[in-house]
Amino acid sequence: MAAAAAALGRAAGLALGLGLGLVTGGRRLLRAGGGAAEQCLSRGISSDQRPKRPLTAYFRFMMENRSAFREKNPGASSTELTKKLAGAWKELPASQKQVYEEAKKTDWQRYGEQLAKYKAQLTPAQAAALKEERRRQLARRRSLRAKRELTVLGKPKRPRSGLNIFVAEKFQESEGISPAAKLKKLFDTWQKLSPSQKQPYLQLAEDDKVRYENEMKLWEAKMVELGREDLVRSKKKRLKKKPAGTAKQAGTARTSLGNKAKSKLKKTEE
8 A cells, every 4th residue: 555655656746747736636645644743733733833033134135125126127037136135235334234133133032032932832742743843844945955956957857667657648638626636546547557558658667767877877977077976876875784695795704804813813922
């Protein structure tokens, strides 16, 4: 059952990558129960009620002046506008920057008081659940940042499975009142296909693996040139745990070398 859910999740991810907007439906389809954080939320306590961290002096300046800069530069894109605001902040006299710094200090003092009141109303169980929720939120953000970085660096897309390819091909014509329902129906259809019916999709998947490996080799060579060896798979593989057989062989070799060393040391002493 778990393997089936995982496969369906991968298909949903593929469909999202194709611009089908299935992430919400896919997650609802695969969701099963809820953890401590969800139970905590059902009791009316949410991290959304937690006081928001104050803006830095720089971001306060950006928020207050963005509209004025937009009026002066109506044709500028969001990126260009941000660059203009950053330049203006850099050139702002220290006396004017101090105004924003003082406002930040006042906000931080107020934030500390509000946060203390918020934490005081929580039971130990609620505090622990919200801490776990916060940890997961931060983990998701880090994951998204890492994915965005890899996208910018042009990392090749992972190879698709036979199921992925089948879903992408049949999704538009599939029946279902929602994206999740379509995915469920397609997954059930895939499960009922005979090996010969699955074979064309499995062959396409094998071809995609070859494409991926070739593109990854070129991309990793480029990453090495850029000094990003941390993104190269070979380094990660070296850090992975060795297979049981290999570990046993290595242990035997170490023992043998150790015995030889002891024997050699004993002869020297004699």
